[in-house]
Amino acid sequence: MTHHNRTRLLCIPAVLTAVLLAFSAAPERATGAETIYIIANNSIAAASLSMAEARLIFQKEKTRLGSSAVMPIHARKDSSLRADFAARVLNMSVQEEIGYWEAQKVQSGKQPPAELGDTVKAVFSMKSGISYCYASQYRSGVAKILLKI
């Protein structure tokens, strides 16, 4: 093989990489600018929560927060709130999260959290409820804020 041919062969991966990079872009995640509050029913003892804990709770890996049992409640799949929450806390898109729960269902039988339109009302009504809302949707006193993201 001549030096010229070797050079040409070496160029192939470089060209392929360039083509791939040209088409590649990390999938844009819906990340609105508005602050999201992770809120919990006032009966839950915990006063705060970390991002990692929020992820574990909404993936049903962790079912208690301090001494209180918690039940995660999602916003509806088609809402921008759900997309923003999934991107910021779960680090995935809603579509990817659906895939995650499909895997969980067949692996361990775990079901995804319940979905409700009015998450603030849900947290207010449900003793162990934990959910999230945009800052503009929050009503003071209805639920406690555990984390702002």
Place this chain on the structure above:
Amino acid sequence: MNHRLRLSVWMLGLLLPVAAWAQEPAAPDPAAERMDALEQQLAAQNRRIEELEQEKAAAHERDRARTEEDARIATELAATKAALDDVALVAAREPEPDRLSIYGFFDTTFYKAWYRSDRSVLITQNPPYSTFMMNNVNIYLKSQMTPTISALVEMGLSFAPLGYEKNLPIDAYVDGELNPDLVDASAYDRVDTTVPGGIASQTVRYGSVSIVRAHLDWVPRDWLGFRVGRWLTPYGIWNEEHAPTVLMGVYYPNLMNWDLVPASQMGAQIFGAIFPADMLQLKYAVTLSNGRGPMDTVMDFDENKAVGLRLQAIATFDKWKLTVGGYGYYGKYTDGYRTAEAYLNADLSRDMSNGSPIGGRVVFDEKYKEGIVAADLKLDIAGVQLFGEYVYRRVDYLRHPLMFSDYEFVQNGDFTGRLVPSHLSRSVYGIAAWTLPFQILDPVKVTPYAGFDWVTPIDSYEWFEQKTIRFGLNVQPSPFVVAKLEGIIDLFDERLGGRMNGLAAQVAVSF
């Protein structure tokens, strides 16, 4: 005078046409006509404006009515959504005792293998011709009775035992000629489940239902849960993620195909998870079961119970996740049969010396102790997955079974009925996969992958190993559907047929 006369004549000349006009009949006045026409046009336009005004008013009225209707529908929709929310809220807050979820998955696979020779022994273990097949139809029933108590049943629907070849006879050739004296006398035996249907009904091929798992879970705390029933052995990656919609490739790795670790066990389990740091999760499971046996789901053939310990660490950071796990297992396999006995004296009268002339006994024909260590590792970094499993299994026979005659012939060149020796089994596989981050594909996930798999089921036979190279493409147009195309290169010892190439395509669906 002349001047005055000329002036008079000139003025008369000027006035004559006026006098003539005054004497002629009145001619139409174009200006007046035009004026009339304009007035008529104006009147018509005014009428048109009035008509348009009326139409506009009517349209405005219709718009108002439509807006009111839209508002009424929106209000009703909001009220319906709120009512649905309330219903869902109540359902979520107070789970009904009979709350039940039903879901599952199935797949359809096409497979074509190429053998080194038309007479390769590998065609006795793999489809000799291209074929479609359905390997999994699994149905799940899940009930969350309370927030801490749940039950899960997974059933596998199968066409089995249709086509199960209970016996493949061995024909012996001497110098290329079939030697009837050396022919295995046993006949080819295959299960046929085809039976006539009822009267005026079609022929039926019955299948079977296997209980993949059925267990009750009580999880009072994250760090403490109890499970009883039949459960999947908590080892590795793919045993629990066993659905084709979740698995990267078409086929299970060799360590699962060879059952180096029991896929499921009947017994009890204590499990849980702790969270020592935000990014770290530690899981454990202690297992106690009948262990492996010829009918361990029904009855244990010995007093020994198998024990196991699963430990797993999961570290999660922003863009990556590392999972490291291990499982240790120790148990005893016992096979045998029960027999009833009658005790008689020499004169054939009943022997009552033991209090009863009849008794029973368990006769053992195969028994071994097995210790297993399994390890697994999985790394996810921004769409790139690297994962693998390793299994080490030690089998110490207390009562050896007979070798399979074909293995014996390969090993020793005869069929004299040797026993299977105690042995080690080892297997390892690794797979690298990359979910392409191309926005142009969104929401379709396209994941090329490649991997290597090695197994030696019985280390005493130096020819008995399998190396597999697999590479393929996993395309997921939605989280519920996966299409896969996989190339497989299996490398066996020349005595087992050498190389076998395969191409598999699969569509798997979860519902």
